[in-house]
Amino acid sequence: MGRTPCCYADGMNRGPWTPEEDQKLLAYSQQYGCGSWRCLQRCGKSCRLRWNNYLRPDIKRGEFSLLEDRTIIQLHALLGNRWSAIATHLPKRTDNEIKNYWNTHLKKRLAMMGIDPVTHKPKGTVLESANGDPKNASNLSHIAQWESTRLEAEERLVRESQSSAAASGMLINQTITSKLAPPRCLDVLKVWQSVMLESMLAAGNDRHGGGDSAGSFLGLGMGGNSCDIASDQASALGFLEINASDQTYSNEFNEISTMQLHKMNLATGHNVGDHHQHHYADGVLNNMGNHIISTNSLITGSNAGSGSSSNAVEERARNEKNYYWHDIINMGNY
DNA sequence: AATGGCTCCAACCGCCTGTGG
DNA sequence: GCCACAGGCGGTTGGAGCCAT
Structure with a gap:
């Protein structure tokens, strides 16, 4: 069944x-x-592929930098094998090139670190670890909740990007405009940001009404009565602020931050003071890092500070995994 | 020099979606 | 609504090049 591929047509x-x-x-x-690829004695698909992956003038070839390595790993942890989405965050790299690089280099590197390149979790420890232990089950539940939120946010992102592209007429000659335009802002971070905003608002409401908040499930440390809602908003902004240390992205981060600040002020009627941002950013990152790292430790069976492990190699492996999770959490910080 | 194994990557394949008739 | 077609995307493959034996 199915049509004969166009490449098999006579004379192609x-x-x-x-x-x-x-x-x-x-x-x-x-x-x-670009946009109509029916040329030469090649099928359109072949022409498009050749242009996008090889002939395009703005393609950067050669070795991937450390920054690019980390960005790919971090984006893959968030997006999975969605190479075109990942490629939009790596200017001048093609999805095909990133895919090849992942399959030939990065996957192996993660495997050598004992990290499953598909799930980005420590190998062979997550699923077996629940074992009826309520603490571990609780952590698995947190992971599942987070994953669910992530997928919802991604869906929303896709819908938004499609509608905005259609509205601005970007579908016309989409290929060349998307290739020549400056790198689009970090959609993943925007999604993350929106998730955090929702979490914070939920936390703020819960503070008045009591009960578990989405913010607390994310380990954002928002449960304290001493925090006001504006501070929580600032903490989310700060997350972006301190990730803006890479000059490549700093302008975009600033733009996103400004927009988000405005959005938050509109949403809540509170003003988010700049002086709050860095302070709470540290807090958020520390809280998130500690939460996930402690989760990781729990899952892998380690117990920081217990002194029970006398194996230096295992200790180092655990540290590497922790740094790995820190990298994921600090996405865009390089 | 010949050979076999391995790596890398350009290109292909199959599926899905959007569009126009 | 249906169909044909083109384009987009992720998975896979084939062959060139490299290296060890």
Whole structure:
């Protein structure tokens, strides 16, 4: 069943591209633009692939930097194998290149660290660890809740990006505009931010009404009565602020922060003072880091400070895993 | 020099979605 | 609503190049 692939049509070339074909494709794209790939003696798919992965003028080739490595790992932890989405956050890298790099390098590196490259969790410890232990089961429940929230946020992101693209006419000649435009702002962080905002608002309401909050399940440390809601908002902003140390993203972070600040003020009627931001950012990150790291420790069976482990190798492996989770949490901080 | 194993990556394949008739 | 088609995306593959034996 199914149609015969267009590449099998009579007279269509297949296989590696020749320099002559590349020249023709370049000339064609310069003359007619990108978006219609029915040219040469190649199927449109093949032309698009060749252009996007090889001929495009703004492609950066060669070794991946440490920053790029970490960004890929962190985005993969959040997005999974959604290479095109990951590629939008790595200027000048193609989804195909990132996918290849992941499969040939990063996957192995994570495996060597004892981390499952699919789930980004320590290998062979998460599922077995519940074992009826209520503490571990509770942590698994936290992970599941977080995962569920993440998926919902991603869905929302996709819907928003599709509608905004359609509204602004971006669908016309989408390929070239998306390739030549500056890197889009860190959608993942925006999603994260929105999740945190919702969590904070829920926490704020709970503070008045009592009960468990979404914020507390995320380990944001918002349960204290001494925190006011504006401070909590500032903490979310601060999360972005301190992640903006990389110059590449700092302008976008500032833009996002400003927008989010405005959004929060509108939503709550409170003003979020700048002086709050860094202070609470540290708190949020520490709380998040401690929460997930402590969760990780629990899951892997380690017990920080217990002194029960005399094995230095195991200790180092645990530390590496903790740093790994810190990297995930500090996404964009490099 | 020949050979076999391994790595890397460009290109292909199959599925899905959007669009227009 | 249905169909045909093009484009997008993620998974997979084939072959070139490298290296050890």
